[in-house]
Amino acid sequence: MENVTLFQIKSLLSSYHLSPKKKWGQNFLIDQNLAKLIVKETLQGLSLPKEVYEIGPGLGSLTEFFLQEDVFLKAIEIDRGFCKVLFDRYGANPRFELIEANVVDYLFPQIKNDKILVGNLPYNISSLLLAKLALLSEPFPRMVFTVQHEVALRLMAKIKTKDFGALSVLMQYFFNIRRIRKIPKEVFYPAPRVESAILFLEPKDTALTMTEPDKYAFYAFVRKCFSQRRKKLAKNIGLSLEERPEEIPPGDWVILWKELKKSRIEKKVGSCIN
Known part of the structure; x- marks a missing residue:
């Protein structure tokens, strides 16, 4: 299976008569090196196989690279058109499962140590979704997200700064957060108006002891x-x-x-x- 390049994204959109929807913040990662970096950081230091939940896989920019590893991938996608593309591309793979759902409303099953969460979070739901994930009784043991750089600043903000707020308190109290790198808008198609950042999150003991x-x-x-x-x-x-x-x-x-x-x-x- 070919990796998802800009040319292939445009070809898939054309052949399936699809287009990115602004209301769902659909921007496709087109930088292959970044896609590989995200997969590497997500699985770094872990014994495989693992169960990976991918939020908003779109046309498979990350999906393809994850399925080259020893993981079981569960892709959560809201767009029916994209679900058709994903099923046609990966449906025959026994390590791939497609979940057609809005991730904000999706009820994750009981989370164990073999489950990881990853995704290019749509900008319009990132804060809401991050809060939902932080409030789970049993958090994911590892999460790797691409988020709007402004959101990354809020999550990691220091006290007495304009970016420090309620979401900063919630995420910093329950998680260790590391910024892997800042990424330019040009690595996406269509290019968003703002830059993004890749974040690595792991729960603290505080996230495991509070009901x-x-x-x-x-x-x-x-x-x-x-x-x-x-x-x-x-x-x-x-x-x-x-x-x-x-x-x-x-x-x-x-x-x-x-x-x-x-x-x-x-x-x-x-x-x-x-």
Whole structure:
């Protein structure tokens, strides 16, 4: 099977009467060296075989290279036209499975150590999807994503910067995040308006010890605080704090959340006694 080059992408789109849809943020990776790099980084140091979930495979820019390795690939694609192309190209491969679904709504099965998540995330859903993945009760042990560079900056932002926000707190508290490299817009077809970055994420112990309901409650608390990021936390949540949300390191947010829960419980108990 040939690798997906720009010429082949255009040929496939033409022969299947398809075109990239802006509403789904469809941009195809056309740099073969980058595709190989993503596969290499995804599988680096792992014993194979592994089960790889690929988000938004499109026409198979990464799929082809993954199937050259000893992995079982499950491709999650929302576009029916692209699903037709993928099935025609890889459907006969016993190590390939096509899942026609919107990944934002897709319920991942129980995640074990042999499962990995990878993908070129559509820009319009990347923040929502990353939050969903962070809030899973059992996170993927490894995730490698291409995201809009602006999103990468938010995920890795330091405190007291404009990029530091609720998503920064969530992802940094639950994951070790490494930027593999920044990539120019010209490596995609059609070229997006912005640059991208490849990120490598692995869960911290904090992601394994907190229950899913607590994760959702914690993130709701952080988002509420950042909804008025210029106000001091004392005005936002009622605790005696002079800091603003952007000044609190990710590791301290859980302490604040637990203190607030404790104070509310004590108030409820006190009102019942009185």
